[in-house]
Amino acid sequence: MNKTATEKKDYTATKNACKLCSPLGAALVFKGIRGAVPLLHGSQGCSTYIRRYLISHFREPMDIACSNFAEDTAIFGGGANLKLALENIRKQYAPALVGVATTCLSETIGDDVPMFIREYRAMFPEADLPPIIHVSTPSYQGTHMQGFHGAVLATVEALAGDGRPEDPGDGKMRINLFPGMASPEDLRHLKEIMTDFGVPATILPDYSRTLDGGPWTEYQRIPEGGTAVADIRRSGTAAASLEFGRILAEERRTAGTFLEKAFNVPCRRLGLPVGIRETDRFFETLAAVTGLSIPEKYLEERGRLIDALVDGHKIVNLKRAVIYGEEDLVVGLASFLGEIGVMPVLCASGGKSGYLEKAIAEIFPEHVGKGVRVLDNADFVDIEGAARELAPDLIIGHSKGYTLSRRIKVPLVRVGFPIHDRVGGARLSLLGYRGALQLFDRIADTLIQQRQDASAVGYTYM
Known part of the structure; x- marks a missing residue:
């Protein structure tokens, strides 16, 4: 029986959550906008935690500002703190944009942040x-x-078509691409694809340089790179918007649906392009929207992927996997595993959209309730309990599942965010034929190593 968010647990607290806090996701988006500074309206501990968490994954320094709540702020409100923080940022960083994300404390006391921002602007009418x-x-x-x-x-709503005469659009066919929480390596790959199609693209967010750059001779408060504010303003003039995520596609209000409703920009809602089927759909949609042919290099990449799947089929076929992480990633991974003959016996997420089981059922209609178990709104206590029952051959997910992997003695293939116990989490590729090939190799090699380590003779050839 599948477990839903409405069922009761035998404990009241979440233990080792399979999710992270909302402001972290917002801060990551603002780090992907050129010249932007994220500002958390709340306590200093929130910004410190989020900075440290992101740094441990991306291995890059970063600044995240904070309005620095204290005891009196929690009682009397944080308006003065927010205005002071905004002014400090303006003087010290000269940002192109400031992204303000509210934390639990400021939300709980009911701070009217839009009003505080209006009041701050009124303080500097000439600036x-x-x-x-x-x-x-x-x-x-x-x-x-x-x-x-x-x-x-929020960024697209605030900037797209804001009436500025200097941003009327450049006359070229442009595509808006909202890829979700992709790795910097995958963002670079998506930019390469758009360049090869010969179509300018506004990818939001784009932290491929800001969170995975080269060495500095001196500290840069705002690293180079990111989506230009001017390009976001032109998003209402694009030929189409592409959004990745089957779970996101269930939401009524997204950046893509806003642009479709406000500016008649058609929105194409796709699954995360992991594996052959979903990547095929991405390239076919891109070709249909642009009227251009798929570049030959990607047809060759598709061929190499299929050849690799044939070569390694005997290694992965009929294996059983536990996958966990953010919902759209889990759906994408499940789709790919089905293509290579691996049964995703457990698909788990800390998300609680309520759409996960439906999305998995669309991929495995004959297996949900039989061979595939779905857990949403789950923590790692739930996941470990189910995993012990299901006896998987491998686990696929981020590094927070390592203790689970260690306890039940099943190898972990690290995918997604965060990856804190390995170098290179920001450089892992997952999307497109290229990313699927790299993921397949890692899955197959993990299974080979497991069998090799368990061998009495430790063979060196197969």
């Missing part, structure tokens, strides 16, 4: 102030992915 984007991100109501998508939506 050329940057756009200030506000997104509501109380963690007690959502996950890091809801904060992420909320920040993308």
Whole structure:
């Protein structure tokens, strides 16, 4: 029987959550906008935790500002703190944009952040102030992915078609691409694809350089790279928007649906392009929208992927896997595993959209309730209990599942965010034929190593 969010647990607290806080997702989006500074309206501990968590995954320094709540702020409100923080950021960073994400504390006391921002602007009527984007991100109501998508939506709503005459559009066919929480390596791959198609693309967010750059001779408060504010303003003139995520496609209000309703920009809602089927759909949609042919190099990449799947089929076929993480990633991974003959016996997420089971059922209609178990709104206590019953051959997910992997003695293939116990989490590729090939190799090699380590002779050839 599948377990839903409405069933009662035998404990009241979440233990080792399989999700992260909403402001973290919002901060990541703002780090992907050129010249932007994220500002958390709340206590200093929130910004310190989020900075440290992101740094441990991306291995890059980063600044995240904070309005620095104290005891008196929690009682009398944080308006003065927010205005002071905004002014400090303006003087010290000269940002192109400030993204304000609210934390649990400021949301709980009911701070009216839009009013505070209006009051701050009124204090400097002659100043050329940057756009200030506000997104509501109380963690007690959502996950890091809801904060992420909320920040993308808030940014597009605030900037697209804001009437500035200097941003009428450049006359070229442009595509808006909202890829979700992809790795910097995958963002670079998506940019390469758009370049090969010869179509300018506004990818939001784009932290492929800001969170995975080269060495510095001196500290940069705002790293180079990111989606330009001017390009976001032109998003209402695009030929189409592409959004990744089967779970996101169930939401009524997203950046893509806003642009479709407000500016008649058609929105194509696709699954995360992991594996052959979903990547085929992405390339076919891109070709249909642009009227251009799929570049030959990607047809060759598809061929190499299929050849590799044939070569390694005997290694992975009929294996059983536990997968966990953010919901759209779990759906994408499940789709790919089905293509290579691996049964995803457990698909688990800390998200609680209520759409996960439906999305998995669309991929495995004959197996849900039989061979595939779905857990949403789950923590690692739930996941470990189910995994012990299901006896998988491998586990696929981020590094927070390592202790689970160690306890039940099943190898972990690290995918997604966060990856804190390995180098290179930001450089892992997952999307497209290229990413699927790399993931397949890692899955197959993990199974080979497991069998090799268990061998009495430790063979060196197969």
